[in-house]
Amino acid sequence: MTRPNAADLAGAPRRAVGRPRSCPDDLLDLMLDLRDNGMSYRQIADHLNHIGMPGATNEFTRWHGKTVWRLLHTRSAHHYAQDRGARAPRGRIYRAR
Secondary structure (H helix, E strand, C coil): CCCHHHCCCCCCCCCCCCCCCCHHHHHHHHHHHHHHHHCCCCHEEEEEEECCCCCCCCCCCCCHHHHHHHHHHHHHHHHHHCCCCCCCCCCCCCCCC
């Protein structure tokens, strides 16, 4: 079997690498909008808890500022923000281990 060369792969669609994003688009939209309006990560977490949004891991956990920070600083969240025309959060991209 021969390996395909770069010219053969130029038109091929890219395959997603890694696990799929666990955060739904509407939740990510809400967090990005709140962040663009000047809310801190902790204020966003408090707002999500206030409206009864299920936690990041399951429906019984509460939101925390660090959880919001981690979700907004993932590589997929950066790409999603750029695709929707929003400003991606500044700073380093969080990489889960």
